[in-house]
Amino acid sequence: MELGALGQGAASIGAILVLLFCGVPVGVAMIAVAGLTMYLSVNPNFAFAMFRTLPYAVTSNYTYVVVPMFVLMGIIASRAGIIADLYDAAHRFFSRMKGSLYISTIMASAGFGAASGSTIVAASVFTKIALPEMRRYNYHPGVSAGCIAAAGTLAALIPPSIIMVILAVLTDQSIGALLMAGVIPGILTALIYILGVRVFVGIRPDWAPPIEDRFTWAERWQSLRRVWAVVVLAVLVIGGIYKGFFAPSAAGAVGAAGALAIALVMRRFSLGALWESLLETARITAVLFFIFIGGLMLSRALVITGFIREVNDLIGVFGITPAGFIAIVILVYFILGMFVDSVSVMVITLPFIFPMSQTLGIDPIWFSVLLIKLVEIAAITPPIGLNLYAVLTAAGSEVTARQIFIGVLPFVLLEFVFLALLLSVPEIATWLPAQMRG
Structure with missing residues (x-):
């Protein structure tokens, strides 16, 4: 029995999810299923031609150089100890x-987040620095680990964000506009976290016993002298993109060069550290580009089979409103995020969710920020949230999985508070990019 366009698309997506649950890497799963779909639905020559041309088209595109440059910038900043200086000053x-x-x-x-575009890097490094201090002062272990995991997701919004770049690539949007769209939501999320923490520790004082450490104002101001590196990098990257001094692709190179110069000036970097940073950047970039290629292949397969067209037609037939569509997207991302890692969820769903949003006339920048926020929530949602496992791995025996799964729930609740604000006031995401374009 032949499957229609909807059946073929649904079967392809279902096959990818099954492969992911079996432990197959997301890039491999998408490329294999997309190739088989094109092989069966069009012809073998078309499928083989796609395998020959698409990988080269992606890896040779100059625009995508921003990815390894932002990755390198974050790795150098992390190895140079900038994060420890920030934490001490705070x-x-x-x-x-x-x-x-x-x-x-x-x-x-x-x-x-302004110096590293990776939530995993932020969560892992902060676990090594902040968790021992929290445990030393008898802070609640689960809430402490949950706080670190949740705070790490701020790097997904605040430029330079690797996942923002991935979304821009897969949806063919302006990387610069999307990076700017994350600034205000990122800052607002941090403020909501802080206010939420104040409320939670007021209700549960045992989560945060009093700390006897006292610092004079002279000591506080002195600590700020060591955070100049983050300010310089933020001005270089965010300011450069916003003012249009250079394109996002060039901004990545400027940021990486700036991070390297700062690390050398601070005398916390060696030739060996640089070599290790380059190797780690190459490994991460290879994985990300494999995911890019898989996502774009899946997108082509869904278009060729007619799945996207049929889904868009269904929107009209059933009279789905933008509000109803958004509610469905939130529900799908929340459920899938519990079982599939956040990057996989986004890469698998974008090829058909994003075109549907444009059919309904939803602002693409606002919708992109919404998706990033949903990905953030997925990253800290038990039982599969990547940031949770990044913290667990770095923490060793300090925290159990059960403790962090329970301890992160207050921060998941705070994420939904921000989500309600974003749904109510779209300008939170769209205002700054509009000023940049203006």
Whole structure:
């Protein structure tokens, strides 16, 4: 029995999900299923031609050079100890506040987001720096780990964001506009976290015992001298893109060069560290480009089979409204995010969800920020949230999976508070890119 366009598309997506649950890497799963779909639905020559041309078209596209450059920038910034300086400065300024270590972690993570586009890197490094301090002062282990995991997701919004670049590539949008769209949502998310922490520790004082450390204002101001690196990188990258001094692809190179220069000036970097940073960048970039190729192949397969056209026609037949569509997307991402890693969810769903959103007339920049926010929630949603496992791996025996799964729930609740604000006030995401274009 022949499957229609809808049946073929649904079977392809279902096959990918089954492969993911079996442990097949997302890039491999998408390329294999997309290739088989084109082989069966069109002809073998078309499928083989796609395998020959698409990988080269992706890897030779100059625009995508921003990916390895942003990755290198974050790795160098992490190895240079910038994150430890940020945390120390934040701790000195907020030490007298209830829950100061939670607040310090959130503030430092937000700052580090401007120097590292990876949520995994942020969560892993902060676990090594912040968690021992939290445990030393008898902070709740699960909430401490949950705070680190949640704060790490701020790097998904605050430029330079690797996942923003992935979304821009897969949806053929302006990388610069999307990066700018994440600035205000990222800062607002951090503020909501801080206010939420203040409420939570007021209700549950045992989550954050008092800290006896006291710092003079001279000591606090002195700690700021070591955070100049983040300010310089943020001005270079965010300011350069916003003012149009250089394209996002060039901004990545400027940021990487700036991070390297700062690391050398701070004398915290060696030739060996540079070589290790380059190797790690190459490994991460190879994985990301494999995912790019898989996502674009899946998109082509769904278009060729007629799946996208049929889905768009169904929107008209059933009279789905933009609000109804958004509700469905939120539900799908929340459920899938519990079982499939966040990047996989986005790459698999974008080929048909994004065209549907444009058929309904939804603002592409606002919708992209919404998807990133949903991906953030997925990254800290038990049982598969990647950031949770990044923290668990870095923490060793300090925290159990059960503790972090329960401890992160207050921050998942705070994410939904921001989600409600984003749905109510779309300008949170669209205002800054509009000013840049203006």
